[in-house]
Amino acid sequence: MKIIDYKEEFGEVVYPEGFKEQLIGKSIEEQADCFCISGQISFRNTGWGERTSEYKGRLSEKPDITVVVKDGLIAGVVAKDDNGCECFIGPERGICTYYAEENNGAGYKTRADYLHLVCVPEKK
Numbered sequence: 001m002k003i004i005d006y007k008e009e010f011g012e013v014v015y016p017e018g019f020k021e022q023l024i025g026k027s028i029e030e031q032a033d034c035f036c037i038s039g040q041i042s043f044r045n046t047g048w049g050e051r052t053s054e055y056k057g058r059l060s061e062k063p064d065i066t067v068v069v070k071d072g073l074i075a076g077v078v079a080k081d082d083n084g085c086e087c088f089i090g091p092e093r094g095i096c097t098y099y100a101e102e103n104n105g106a107g108y109k110t111r112a113d114y115l116h117l118v119c120v121p122e123k124k
Contacts, residue, residue, distance in 0.1 A: 001028075001029075001032065001059075001060075001062070001063055001065060001066075001067055002065075002066045002067065003028060003066075003067050003068075003069055004066055004067070004068055004069070004078070005068070005069060005070075006068050006069060006070030006071075006075045006076075010068065010075070010076065010088040010090070011088065011090070012090075013070060013075040013076065013090050013091065014090065014091065014092075015091050015119065016091065016092060016119050019034075019091065019119045019121075020073065022034060022121075022122050023073045023074065024073070028067065028069060028074065029060060031073065031074045032058070032059040032060035032067065032074065033058055033059070033060045033120075034059075034074075034119065034120055034122070035058070035059035035074065035091075035117055035118065035119060035120060036056050036057065036058055036059065036117075036118040036120055037056065037057055037058075037059055037062050037065065037077070037115065037116070037117065037118075038054070038055070038056040038094075038115075038116040038117075038118045039054065039055045039056070039097075039113065039114060039115050039116070040053070040054050040113070040114045040116075041053045041054075041111065041112070041113045041114075042110075042111065042112045042113075042114075043110075043111050056118070058120075059074075059077070059117075065077050065078075065079070066078040066079075068088060075090065075091075076088050076089050076090040076091060076093070076117060077089050077117055079095065079097060079115050080097065081095050081096060081097060082096045082097055082098050082099040082113075089115065089116070089117045090117065091117055091119050092116075092117070092118065092119055093116065093117060094114050094115055094116030094117070095114070095115055096112060096113065096114055097113045097114065097115045098111065098112070098113035099111070099112050099113075
């Protein structure tokens with residue numbers, strides 16, 4: 001897992017109530033177990049009809065993800081959006097990582113992929 005320092009340009013980091021306290025005192029590796037990476041892929045009229053596929057896994061199981069650290073706590077991750085730009089994803093936030101449509105832009109056939117950083121309560 002690649003680790004970088006938080007920059008003010010990333011914006012405010014907001015944790016769900018009580019979650020920041022769950023992270024305090026843990027190593028970055030232990031904190032990574034408190035987050036999941038969740039994704040969703042939506043297809044519309046692509047030959048298989050409409051469908052949605054979802055996936056998820058612990059942040060600690062994703063070695064190719066860049067983790068952002070602020071004051072010793074995981075503040076979010078960095079991933080590329082649908083334009084190829086690296087974007088900060090804070091806790092309980094997400095971005096569109098891929099979007100395509102066919103049929104002269106009418107949106108007849110579309111695909112959209114999303115990536116979210118999910119906070120996992122300690123008892124789960």
